[in-house]
Amino acid sequence: MxxxxxxxxxxxxxxxxxxxxxxxxxxxxxxxxxxxxxxxxxxxxxxxxxxxxxxxxxxxxxxxxxxxxxxxxxxxxxxxxxxxxxxxxxxxxxGNPDDVPGFSPLATAPEPDLHRPIQDAQGIQCLLKQLLDAEQQLLDRHPAIGTLPYNAMNEGSSERIYMNSEGALRQAQRTQASVFLMARAEETGRKPRSGGAVRVALGSRDLDLSGCINEAAERTISHLNYQPIDTGRYLVCFTPEAFLDLIGSFSSMLNARAVLDGVSLSKADSIGHQLAVPFFNLTDNGLHPAHVGAMPFDGEGTPTRALPLIRGGCLESFLHSEATARHFGVDPTGHAGMGAKVSVGADWLEVSRSPSMTTGAEHLDHTTTRDCFVLIDSLSALHAGVKASQGAFSLPFDGWLVRDGERISVEAATVAGDIRELLHSIVHLESKSVITHQGVSPHVWIDGLAITGEA
Missing domain, CATH: 3.30.2290.10 (PmbA/TldD superfamily)
Incomplete structure (x- = not known):
């Protein structure tokens, strides 16, 4: 079709x-x-x-x-x-009489103005040529880089339609492309090390291939000179990608469907409760200009919008479908799928600092601070190391121990904690927000996180 x-x-x-x-x-x-x-x-x-x-x-x-x-x-x-x-x-x-979905009351409301120009496809042969060239450039960056065990380049288009018997009729199209490069480097007598990067765009012609190559090379090379880390509690700085991965793994605490099903850290009366430090904000912004996969409406026809989830550290909203919104007496938020029992999920998380507030730790900057800290670059095994309904996590990570500005790659370690304690232990959000392929966040500093080094 x-x-x-x-x-x-x-x-x-x-x-x-x-x-x-x-x-x-x-x-x-x-x-x-x-x-x-x-x-x-x-x-x-x-x-x-x-x-x-x-x-x-x-x-x-x-x-x-x-x-x-x-x-x-x-x-x-x-x-x-x-x-x-x-x-x-x-x-x-x-049908289940205890869980009956209905039409969204916003299924005929005006759609947001979402400007996402449709891009022409280059074709699979062009993608192959570009990826082969990217692979060779990455292999040439360092003699220890021998393979790219994981790599992919793709382009595609998609279309979403919703209609109902009350006259709702919505249709939207989009195009999207991505490239992923994961390099593997190995030196004699040393463990293999790897690093990767992702880029997304509306079309494959707009992909930042050179930036993806540079980032994958820099990350891989930076992990070659690794050392073990002592087990203990550390001042930790999460890169935007790592923090978005972590907060996204616990999105059930913001999900009304999970709340009603009893598999969320939040309860029905949790709105207004303090979840994080007072300068922490979290928004689900499916309309962000950098969100190339944006759609103007969800699976029930509800228009997409920016939804403040945590403001000033307090839980302000849940993600809702029509059914959960009806239960809570609010409007659906544009985060639903479609089904007899409708799923709910986040679109594009945006972490920010309250503009009128200072953190008291403005001296912290991952590029200049002389304090000793651990910089976590990426998290692994999120599917196995996160217990979302309990709040606990224990995750292997790639990163560096930073002393006096010098970065030393961590050989092998895990970071562990409780998401509720972590959100209350944030000491600083850097002023610069970084756009990633999955959301927007600054570098996030947390004090006293438990890190276990390799025995």
Missing amino acids: TSAALNVSTLQDQLKALARREGILKWDLGANRSSSASVQVDRGQAKQLKAAQRSSITIRVWNQQGLVGITSTSDLSDSGLEKALMGAHQASCF
Whole structure:
């Protein structure tokens, strides 16, 4: 299915006619389409070339008892839509009466003005040529760099559609490209070391390849001269990427669905509670200009918007779907998927400091401070080392012990703690915010974090 092949007005008319014929009064539909091309290389040769096209629609039907049935399909023919609608209608007999989603009250509200120009694809052969050149440039940066075990370059387009029986009709398209380079370096008698970098853009022509190569090389080379670190508690500085990874792993404490399901650190009455130091702010800003994957509405048709989650250290909002918002008596926030039980998730986290507040530690700067501290560059094993419902984490990391401005790569170590204690132990947020591929954050300083070195 191509974007030109999908006529939403025709699709809407087909569903209206089918629903009218079957006596179905309430229904909605969500559709997603994507096409992508990706390449991987290995020592000057193509390792994998892959192109894919995917499409799916999800139809929900409410029966006369108010219960919901749901069906998903990739068949957009007349017969495919009919089977999906009928299947959802039949499934509604088995809907859960204790958890019934509804239409978002904002599904027909004006959409935000989201300026994301559609970019033309270069094609898989161009991607391959560029990635082979990038690999060679990275291998040439240092004699110890022998391979790029993980690398990929891809480009693609996607489309999202939402419509319902009350007249909501939304359609949005986007293009997106990315490159990932992970170098591996090894010296005789020493452990292998690695470092990587990611770049994203609206199109593959706009990817900052040279910046990605430079960053991957610098990170890898900086870890060659490693030393063990003593176990203890340290002043720690998280790079923006590392801190966003950590806070994102505990996003369930900001998620209303997780709260209602009892798998969140937060409770239904946690709004207004102090979660962090008073100068800490956290916003989910799906409309940020740097968020190349932005969409103007979510899976329920609710417009995307910037949502303050933590302001002045206090929990201000949860991420909501229609159902969770109805339970809490608020508006949906534009963070829902689509399903019989709707999922909720963050878009683009933005960490900032309250502009009128000082931290009392303005002397801390990861580039100039003479204090002894650990600079954590990246975290590993987030899927295994985070217990989101308990608040605990124990994660291997790559980083450096910094003394008098000199960086010494840490051989192998883990950082451990509790996210609630960590947020109250932040001593400084640097003034410069850094845009990453996953969000925006300054360097974040935390005092007294436990670090365990390799025995």
